[in-house]
Amino acid sequence: MGIFQQLTEKPWLTVEGKEPAEQRAFSLESPHVGLRVFLAVATVLFTLFLVVYVERMTFPDWRPLSEPWVLWLNTLVLVISSAGFHWAWVNADRGDLDGIKTGLLAGGMASFAFLAGQLWAWRLLVDLGYYDMANPAIGFFYLLTGLHGLHLLGGLVAWFRTSAKVKAEVGLAQLRLSVGLCAVYWHFLLVVWLVLFGLLLLT
Amino acid sequence: MAYVAPAEVEQIPPAEVEDVELYHAKSWVTKYVFSQDAKVIAIQYSATAIAIGLVGLVLSWLMRLQLGFPELFDFIEPSDYYQFITVHGMIMVIYLLTALFLGGFGNYLIPLMVGARDMVFPYVNMVSYWVYLGAVILLIVSFFVPGGATGAGWTLYPPQAILSGTPGSEGGIILMLVSLALFIIGFTMGGLNYVVTVLQARTRGMTLMRLPLTIWGIFTATVLALLAFPALLVGAVMMTFDKLLGTSFFMPALVEMGVYLDYGGGSPLLFQHLFWFFGHPEVYIVALPAFGIVSDLISVHARRHIFGYRMMVWAIVGIGALSFVVWAHHMYVSGMNPWFGFFFATTTLIIAVPTALKVYNWTLTLWKGNIRFTLPMLFALAFIVTFVNGGITGLFLGNVVVDVPLSDTMFVVAHFHMVMGVAPLLVVFGGIYHWFPLITGRMLHEGMGQFHFWVTFIGAYTIFLPLHYLGFLGVPRRYFEMGETNFIPESAQDLNAFVTVVALTVGVAQIVFFINLFWSLKNGKLAGHNPWKACSLEWRTAHVPPRHGNFDDLPVVYRWAYDYGVPGADEDFIPQDVPPDRVSTGKGEV
Numbered sequence: 001m002g003i004f005q006q007l008t009e010k011p012w013l014t015v016e017g018k019e020p021a022e023q024r025a026f027s028l029e030s031p032h033v034g035l036r037v038f039l040a041v042a043t044v045l046f047t048l049f050l051v052v053y054v055e056r057m058t059f060p061d062w063r064p065l066s067e068p069w070v071l072w073l074n075t076l077v078l079v080i081s082s083a084g085f086h087w088a089w090v091n092a093d094r095g096d097l098d099g100i101k102t103g104l105l106a107g108g109m110a111s112f113a114f115l116a117g118q119l120w121a122w123r124l125l126v127d128l129g130y131y132d133m134a135n136p137a138i139g140f141f142y143l144l145t146g147l148h149g150l151h152l153l154g155g156l157v158a159w160f161r162t163s164a165k166v167k168a169e170v171g172l173a174q175l176r177l178s179v180g181l182c183a184v185y186w187h188f189l190l191v192v193w194l195v196l197f198g199l200l201l202l203t
Numbered sequence: 204m205a206y207v208a209p210a211e212v213e214q215i216p217p218a219e220v221e222d223v224e225l226y227h228a229k230s231w232v233t234k235y236v237f238s239q240d241a242k243v244i245a246i247q248y249s250a251t252a253i254a255i256g257l258v259g260l261v262l263s264w265l266m267r268l269q270l271g272f273p274e275l276f277d278f279i280e281p282s283d284y285y286q287f288i289t290v291h292g293m294i295m296v297i298y299l300l301t302a303l304f305l306g307g308f309g310n311y312l313i314p315l316m317v318g319a320r321d322m323v324f325p326y327v328n329m330v331s332y333w334v335y336l337g338a339v340i341l342l343i344v345s346f347f348v349p350g351g352a353t354g355a356g357w358t359l360y361p362p363q364a365i366l367s368g369t370p371g372s373e374g375g376i377i378l379m380l381v382s383l384a385l386f387i388i389g390f391t392m393g394g395l396n397y398v399v400t401v402l403q404a405r406t407r408g409m410t411l412m413r414l415p416l417t418i419w420g421i422f423t424a425t426v427l428a429l430l431a432f433p434a435l436l437v438g439a440v441m442m443t444f445d446k447l448l449g450t451s452f453f454m455p456a457l458v459e460m461g462v463y464l465d466y467g468g469g470s471p472l473l474f475q476h477l478f479w480f481f482g483h484p485e486v487y488i489v490a491l492p493a494f495g496i497v498s499d500l501i502s503v504h505a506r507r508h509i510f511g512y513r514m515m516v517w518a519i520v521g522i523g524a525l526s527f528v529v530w531a532h533h534m535y536v537s538g539m540n541p542w543f544g545f546f547f548a549t550t551t552l553i554i555a556v557p558t559a560l561k562v563y564n565w566t567l568t569l570w571k572g573n574i575r576f577t578l579p580m581l582f583a584l585a586f587i588v589t590f591v592n593g594g595i596t597g598l599f600l601g602n603v604v605v606d607v608p609l610s611d612t613m614f615v616v617a618h619f620h621m622v623m624g625v626a627p628l629l630v631v632f633g634g635i636y637h638w639f640p641l642i643t644g645r646m647l648h649e650g651m652g653q654f655h656f657w658v659t660f661i662g663a664y665t666i667f668l669p670l671h672y673l674g675f676l677g678v679p680r681r682y683f684e685m686g687e688t689n690f691i692p693e694s695a696q697d698l699n700a701f702v703t704v705v706a707l708t709v710g711v712a713q714i715v716f717f718i719n720l721f722w723s724l725k726n727g728k729l730a731g732h733n734p735w736k737a738c739s740l741e742w743r744t745a746h747v748p749p750r751h752g753n754f755d756d757l758p759v760v761y762r763w764a765y766d767y768g769v770p771g772a773d774e775d776f777i778p779q780d781v782p783p784d785r786v787s788t789g790k791g792e793v
């Protein structure tokens with residue numbers, strides 16, 4: 001029964017005669033549903049930051065910032081990382097343990113590289129003299145990249161635990177779940193980054 | 204009330220429920236301290252919330268002492284008063300009510316009422332509590348850092364919140380913001396559990412439309428909180444940047460004591476929008492669980508099915524959705540485009556429609572019900588009256604022309620204490636009197652309960668009704684003392700003193716409630732199974748109180764949670780998990 005149909009049901013009329021059906025709103029596994037709900041919350045969070053950003057731009061003291069070139073490189077690295085996790089996921093579906101390992105390794109390493117690259121970008125900014133926080137564009141730059149980086153760090157905790165599971169040789173079903181969760185999360189972070197980066201470039 | 208006569212239904216085998224793997228605690232510590240059992244977490248949440256709520260209560264006494272007898276208490280400085288106000292407001296709204304309704308009632312009731320063994324992510328659920336505890340501890344600590352807690356008002360408006368003229372602008376405000384951030388992180392962990400458990404872990408036959416309204420209220424409130432708290436987080440993070448790193452997100456150019464500050468160009472209004480984008484839904488984060496619980500209390504104790512169940516569900520959802528488009532009614536005096544004001548006044552008044560609908564439905568549920576004036580019923584009735592009262596003054600304040608003169612007066616204080624202070628607390632009490640027998644296996648003492656009810660109910664009105672009048676006189680809100688104010692008659696001071704005396708008395712009388720809690724734990728009448736003869740699943744566990752895993756065999760649900768007063772049945776109610784062929788009639792079980 002679709003959700004809408006369920007919500008229009010008249011419960012006072014329907015006493016179940018036949019065997020009552022199982023009740024799940026989504027056929028996805030619950031951790032996946034949980035992750036999706038979390039991603040919705042994170043989306044709200046980032047969206048609000050972006051709204052505030054755009055609103056703050058309209059004030060006269062806004063001075064645009066030229067982004068360091070290394071961000072382009074970082075973007076590429078993040079794409080690789082996301083692809084790595086996807087690779088692991090595909091292989092988890094196939095039941096190929098080696099493929100999972102390769103994917104996880106690539107994804108994790110690329111994530112660390114991305115974080116290092118972001119720090120490097122901060123460094124470059126400072127060298128260029130962009131540390132005057134009174135300029136809101138600069139403040140926002142550190143704030144948004146930092147926040148995105150924190151989310152990625154949180155993801156790396158999950159990555160670490162998943163790798164530990166590979167090592168402990170837990171069942172494939174469990175692995176597929178963990179790897180799948182990581183992959184979805186990394187794709188999300190990639191999309192967030194693309195939006196952030198686009199906005200930073202444009203303004 | 205359509206009821207399917209048992210004879211018409213064929214004999215059916217009881218449905219089997221696929222069971223889930225459950226985490227089992229191995230030591231005392233993992234069972235009672237770092238517990239992953241939602242019921243234990245619920246008790247931990249509730250105990251912590253009530254404890255910090257008592258701090259909030261004591262703070263309100265201190266404020267009342269100052270307001271009632273301005274010259275008398277030397278130890279209350281103006282800066283203390285601001286700190287009391289701020290922390291009192293913050294505690295009551297967030298650390299008490301939000302945590303108690305969602306972390307407390309939510310954790311206890313969701314798995315039981317939907318027929319699950321536990322929350323879906325028990326570990327995350329446990330961490331949620333400990334992060335919350337951390338937030339509470341930071342809040343307390345903020346009183347003891349140099350400069351003390353923040354005195355910015357619970358709205359924490361910049362620029363004043365982080366400028367040196369405001370008490371606690373050094374450490375206090377930082378700790379407050381960090382504590383809020385922690386609270387939000389902890390809540391998000393719990394909230395994921397509440398939402399996903401309701402979506403995914405309902406037992407067989409428990410369709411969305413068979414959920415008790417308590418669950419609908421808590422579920423919708425959790426969704427609101429998950430979507431609204433990020434706005435507060437954004438505000439808190441950016442203000443922390445302004446304070447610590449010298450950004451100017453919210454800070455305009457300022458001169459302080461003749462010195463130009465480094466800030467410039469920021470917008471305090473931006474923060475206000477963020478704050479109230481969270482702040483108004485927050486009202487409903489507290490109100491919706493109360494709505495849900497009251498619906499169930501009324502239905503059980505009036506032995507009558509809830510009137511217009513489907514309407515009630517849609518009203519909850521509708522109110523939740525509308526609550527995101529009214530926030531700027533808190534900013535009428537901050538300056539805005541008149542069309543904006545018009546828009547927000549309109550949406551605000553529209554919310555009254557689904558809300559009034561709920562009130563009608565409660566009344567119609569009572570109509571021709573077999574009302575039992577049990578303690579939960581008394582508190583539920585008191586809630587309805589109080590909520591209507593507070594709601595009506597809300598309609599006043601929702602209109603720009605009425606709000607502008609009343610803004611920042613005691614009228615506002617009276618309004619929000621009625622609607623989101625007293626009313627939800629009455630439900631908290633009603634809920635505790637109702638579910639205490641389930642949680643402990645014993646009834647609370649009736650006599651003490653009656654005393655507690657009447658003192659609290661009459662007391663609350665004696666305290667807060669006069670504040671409306673004081674507001675009309677123009678007594679301002681958040682003032683340490685009135686001083687020489689010509690337009691306010693001197694009798695206002697007498698009224699203030701009277702209110703203080705009552706507030707202290709009513710506050711102290713709450714001791715009876717706590718004595719009752721502890722006394723009944725050992726000496727209360729044994730409750731047995733289902734003392735209120737309720738239909739919902741939490742009363743259908745094999746053991747009272749329910750043990751780890753809640754049910755022996757997971758129940759299977761055949762009907763909604765409101766089959767009260769069923770004609771033809773032996774007893775006047777049919778629990779949700781009784782199949783149609785098992786309903787006992789005059790002829791015994793079929």
Ligand code: HEM
Nearest residue numbers: 263266288289292295296356357358623624680681682706
């Ligand atoms: C227990 C009885 C209570 C008493 C006697 C009391 C008393 C007060 C007083 C005297 C003020 C300050 C008024 C002013 O000078 O502006 C205040 C503010 C406030 N109270 Fe209560 N209160 C009580 C319970 C609650 C509850 C349950 C809530 C939960 C919603 C609450 C929420 C607030 C808020 C949000 C403020 C505003 C703080 C601010 O202006 O920043 N209070 N209360």
Ligand SMILES: [Cu+2]
Nearest residue numbers: 483530532533
């Ligand atoms: Cu509001």
